[in-house]
């Protein structure tokens with residue numbers, strides 16, 4: 550979108566140990582040498598790697614992020630991680646509402662919205678994920694689902710400086726399947742329109758990323774679609790060469 554700096558964000562999911570930090574070094578180095586300075590880059594890593602990742606990337610333009618956070622700042626929530634903890638470990642962003650968290654951990658729109666607000670409270674940028682399931686697409690409910698998720702998951706005072714939206718069709722995540730460019734264009738235009746109804750002029754500059762089986766071979770087509778302001782990349786972000794090739798597609 551005109552005037553928006555694209556963001557290429559990786560999501561390592563539950564992958565990576567200290568042995569994987571070398572890929573991160575290569576990603577950082579790749580962005581240092583030659584990649585388009587107008588493209589912003591971020592890798593969201595497991596919390597166990599975050600402090601290492603932030604340190605490795607600190608000398609590069611690439612930033613480190615968390616993959617999820619708890620809505621509360623601290624307390625009796627064994628095993629959970631707060632946005633403040635992610636910030637303390639060096640994160641700049643946190644993903645909230647990823648479909649895997651919606652499906653496997655029961656995050657509903659209200660929880661996702663609370664997590665986005667928690668991210669802001671800690672000084673992080675929230676990457677709010679939305680997207681329809683295969684069954685929802687098959688019955689033609691995609692745009693209704695996206696409306697409901699924008700309304701429910703995005704706090705009403707979201708701005709381009711504290712929020713990124715990621716459109717991730719659930720059926721495209723980790724499957725190798727992708728929507729057509731026309732389907733992506735329709736979804737992103739609809740999200741932009743719904744954000745505008747909700748947020749007014751602030752919506753014009755909010756980045757809307759596409760996510761779901763983005764790889765070097767389809768990145769040029771998907772990232773070239775109108776209203777696509779970058780990508781959220783799962784599997785292909787684990788390999789520096791693939792992630793850098795995707796970033797180069799912009």
Ligand code: PEP
Nearest residue numbers: 722723760761762783784
């Ligand atoms: C994701 O995890 O957000 C994602 C889009 O995964 P993948 O790129 O592997 O489909």
